[in-house]
Amino acid sequence: MNRAERQQAWRTRIENYRASGQTMVVWSKANNHTIHELKYWLKQIEGPPKSKRSKSASTFIPVTVTPPPARSNLPTGSLRIHVGAASIELSESFDSTQLREIVKVLKDLC
Known part of the structure; x- marks a missing residue:
């Protein structure tokens, strides 16, 4: 054979x-x-x-981490994320699934 x-x-x-x-x-x-x-x-x-298998469709998005301003108006335990011109403020109990969907939409728009 x-x-x-x-x-x-x-x-x-x-x-x-x-x-x-x-x-x-x-x-x-x-x-x-x-x-x-x-x-x-x-x-x-x-x-x-x-x-x-190689994932040729993967791309890296640059992230810049900046220290918060001295007098932040964010409540303790919250986080602000900037995607392009958009800004997202998260509390400690944010919904990760919803955030993932929001970031996908913003990525396409920004």
């Missing part, structure tokens, strides 16, 4: 493994393969896990 045929055979095996819902160990034993063979062919066919 040449490499292309082996690769096609393993594509089919991997589809069967995924559809089985079994762990790698259980599937490998049940199908007379080693777990190392399964892992090798998963990597060969599917590439590295998503967490290890």
Whole structure:
């Protein structure tokens, strides 16, 4: 069996493994393969896990940290964030999900 045929055979095996819902160990034993063979062919066919793939779409946004003015009008325990021309003031109990959505919108606008 040449490499292309082996690769096609393993594509089919991997589809069967995924559809089985079994762990790698259980599937490998049940199908007379080693777990190392399964892992090798998963990597060969599917590439590295998503967490290890490069994230070319990532960008860094510069952040400048400045000390607060001597007489700040912010209540104790609060924080002010500037995104472009916008300013967001947060209390200690702010909703992080809502802040994330606000920053996404401001990033597109500013």
